[in-house]
Structure formats: C-alpha cells, structure tokens
Amino acid sequence: xxxxxxxxxxxxxxxxxxxxxxxxxxxxxxxxxxxxxxxxxxxxxxxxxxxxxxxxxxxxxxxxxxxxxxxxxxxxxxxxxxxxxxxxxxxxxxxxxxxxxxxxxxxxxxxxxxxxxxxxxxxxxxxxxxxxxxxxxxxxxxxxxxxxxxxxxxxxxxxxxxxxxxxxxxxxxxxxxxxxxxxxxxxxxxxxxxxxxxxxxxxxxxxx
Numbered sequence: 001x002x003x004x005x006x007x008x009x010x011x012x013x014x015x016x017x018x019x020x021x022x023x024x025x026x027x028x029x030x031x032x033x034x035x036x037x038x039x040x041x042x043x044x045x046x047x048x049x050x051x052x053x054x055x056x057x058x059x060x061x062x063x064x065x066x067x068x069x070x071x072x073x074x075x076x077x078x079x080x081x082x083x084x085x086x087x088x089x090x091x092x093x094x095x096x097x098x099x100x101x102x103x104x105x106x107x108x109x110x111x112x113x114x115x116x117x118x119x120x121x122x123x124x125x126x127x128x129x130x131x132x133x134x135x136x137x138x139x140x141x142x143x144x145x146x147x148x149x150x151x152x153x154x155x156x157x158x159x160x161x162x163x164x165x166x167x168x169x170x171x172x173x174x175x176x177x178x179x180x181x182x183x184x185x186x187x188x189x190x191x192x193x194x195x196x197x198x199x200x201x202x203x204x205x206x207x208x
Contacts, residue, residue, distance in 0.1 A: 010046040020056060030055045122169055122183040125154075131189065132197050143200045156182040164191050 013031070017024045031038060031045065034054055039045055047055070123131070129140035144150040149160035156166035165188065171181040184192065 010048050011052060013045050013047070016047055016052055016055065019052075020059065022059060026059060027055060030058050034058065121187075122167065122185055124171075125166070125182055125184060128184040128189065128192060132192065134197065134200060139200060139204060143203045146203065147199070150182060154182055155180060163195075164188055165196055 011019070013024050013027050017027045020027070031047070031051075035047075035051055038047070038051065125140060125144070126136040129136040134140050141150070141154070144160070144166075145152075145154075149157055149163070149165055151157055156168050160166040160182075161168065165184075166182050167185055167188075168180055169183040170178050171183070172178050
C-alpha cells in the first residue's frame with residue numbers, strides 16, 4: 001500500500017471509524033469484504049474517497065453490524081456531495097433543455113398570438129360590410145340609418161351601442177386630424193353574422 005502523502009485525501013481506518021462514529025473493527029470488516037487487496041500486513045491501510053463512500057453505504061444498509069446505523073447515515077463524504085451536485089446540475093440541465101424545447105414548439109403559436117394582439121381591435125363599417133360580402137354604400141349604410149343605428153353624421157346611436165352592433169371610437173384621418181367614427185369591434189363580427197347581416201338581407205328584400 002502506498003503510504004499517505006501530505007495533502008492527499010485518503011484516510012486511515014481509525015479516521016474513517018471516527019468520522020462514521022463506529023468502531024475500527026466494523027470498518028476493518030467491511031474493508032476485508034469490499035477491498036481485500038487494500039490490506040497488507042505490517043502496513044497502515046489507507047482508504048480513498050471511493051472506498052470510504054462504499055464502506056459508509058455498506059454500513060448504513062447492513063443489518064448485522066454493531067454500529068449506530070442512524071449516525072452513519074448522517075455522515076456524508078465529499079465524494080457523495082460531488083455526486084449529488086452532479087445529479088442536481090444534470091437535473092436542471094434536463095429541465096432547461098425541456099423548457100427550451102417547449103418554447104421552440106410554442107414559438108409559432110406565440111407569434112400568431114402576438115400578431116393577433118397587434119392587429120386592430122376595430123374595423124370600419126365599410127370593412128365590416130366587405131367582410132360579409134355586402135356593399136357598404138348601397139346596402140349596409142342605408143340599412144343602419146333606416147333602422148336607427150346611425151345618425152345623420154354616421155355616428156352610432158345609443159341603440160346600436162346597446163345592441164352591441166357598433167362602438168364610437170376616435171380615428172385618425174389621412175390629413176392627420178382625429179375625429180369620432182362609428183366602428184365595429186372584431187369581437188362584434190359574430191353578432192353581425194348572426195343578427196345584423198340577416199336583418200340587412202330581410203330589409204333589402206322589403207325595399208326591392
């Protein structure tokens with residue numbers, strides 16, 4: 001057995017026994033079982049961290065040893081600490097890799113959501129009419145005025161607002177001025193599909 005040199009991390013049987021809180025005979029018995037080649041007559045036996053860790057774990061799980069198992073289990077070698085640290089690092093790396101993979105899969109959906117949020121929440125009556133394939137000036141505006149949903153200035157009446165057909169918003173004109181205007185919320189398009197468009201169609205038939 002190579003003698004211990006100053007600064008190395010090996011321990012004698014006595015030092016291991018004291019660290020684990022067991023008697024030397026218990027440590028010696030496990031050395032003979034696990035590392036018989038480490039014992040040489042007339043020479044001091046030195047144990048490295050791998051050997052100390054193996055002995056600690058063996059004593060901690062042994063049923064027929066005369067040691068205090070609870071005390072042994074409370075002793076943690078630096079090698080075990082390093083192993084646990086590596087496991088923690090590996091776990092967090094795996095978690096980070098999983099999150100990156102999930103973000104990569106979600107990127108198209110996030111981009112679509114961003115585009116939706118950036119899109120206008122309202123549209124003009126003209127664009128709403130075109131959305132449903134109706135002529136704005138010949139069909140939609142005349143009906144909205146006749147039904148009392150637009151004023152003579154083409155602003156939404158209270159009835160139109162209460163019915164959820166139109167809203168009053170400020171819009172910037174091409175000349176840079178800001179004026180109030182009747183608008184249709186994107187969220188109101190389904191109401192237009194179910195109620196306003198059928199009403200326009202029935203009104204047009206009566207007017208024909």
